[in-house]
Amino acid sequence: MSMILFHTPASPFGRKIVVMLHETDLIEQVELEIVQQTPLNPNRDVIEANPSGKIPVLRLDDGSTLHDSRVILDYLDTLHQQEPMIPRQGPERWRRMTLASLADAMTESAVQIRYETFMRPPGMQWRLWLDNQQEKIARSLDYFENTAFAELQGPFDMACISLACLLGYLDLRVSSWHWRGEYPKLAAWYAEADQRPSMQATRPESR
Template identity: 50%
Template sequence: MSAPSMTLFHNTLSPFVRKVMVLLHETGQQDRVALQDCVLSPVSPDPALNADNPLGKIPALRLADGTVIHDSRVILEYLDHQHVGNPLIPREGSARWRRLTLASMADGIMDASVMVRYELVLRAPEKHWDEWLAAQREKIRRALNLLENDAIAELTSHFDIAAISVACALGYLDLRFPDLGWREANPQLASWFFEVSQRPSMIATMPKP
């Protein structure tokens, strides 16, 4: 087995990193990538991560020639062009834009969830901005509602960029907000998530708090 030709700056708790890891497993590329752990903190930059990635985003991927690409959307697109199987991101047509739109919605759930997490963990309780927290939670609720009512058939049809992204978003909700109770309002989404959570790629990348 040859040595990995790329390095992924990652943290196993990041849902954005998990998307990349799931795609690597689904496409059989995990052995091509070495993993470099990064500490997740919005206020304490990681010098190694920031060297060629000034925004300090994870994941970031260092290619064989030393080039660093980021963020997860760019990395996923790059890696999906590096394997010989069926693409997980449609190359063209209306399917491409629909699947990327669903993936973007999942990213929005992740973004809102991370922002809520930061507000609750990094700020003293008396400084919490309750209206802002409520607005972020409402974004999550609306997105889950749309996925429940308009996207189940599409998510079920292929485990591609859309399904991977939604699955990782739901996994992050379970990790950080186990009392959210999103399943009660979204039973079809809950059933779908239960099924895809049994995939080897999802099991191998399951975050541990």
């Protein structure tokens, strides 16, 4: 193994990379280094690899590093022999990247909800902020449910992986929101996607 991925299993941004590694049979080529950190307690190894202190980070065999999950996924997509996780060029590439970006935006909002509810005591939590983050997620889920749902029926590519990991994170960290009742088509899609071996192998523990 010549590459090291610094990640946290519960992070949807790290999880989607590991899902991709399973889907493309690259999993044996990357060492998975689990990092325990919070915004208030960053990890020194991560900071050395990425000055922002954010994970995931991929260290290449030459010692250089890549960070931001979409950058890492785009790089890894050049290393396998299967169908690309994102089309190489043309309008379809930009469309799939846009859908993946929308899933990532929801994920960022879900992580913000987690930080606000987990790291602040109840009396100090900003309810308007929490409501606004959930509204962002709701608008985007509505878009996938009613406008872009047909585009989820193809290969399990970067856009689908990003969405599936977001939905899994909602179950893990925003479990009070019963989103399935509001988005039945997405619920059915996720129920099938969640049974994929790559999703099963990367399911984080609830803690």
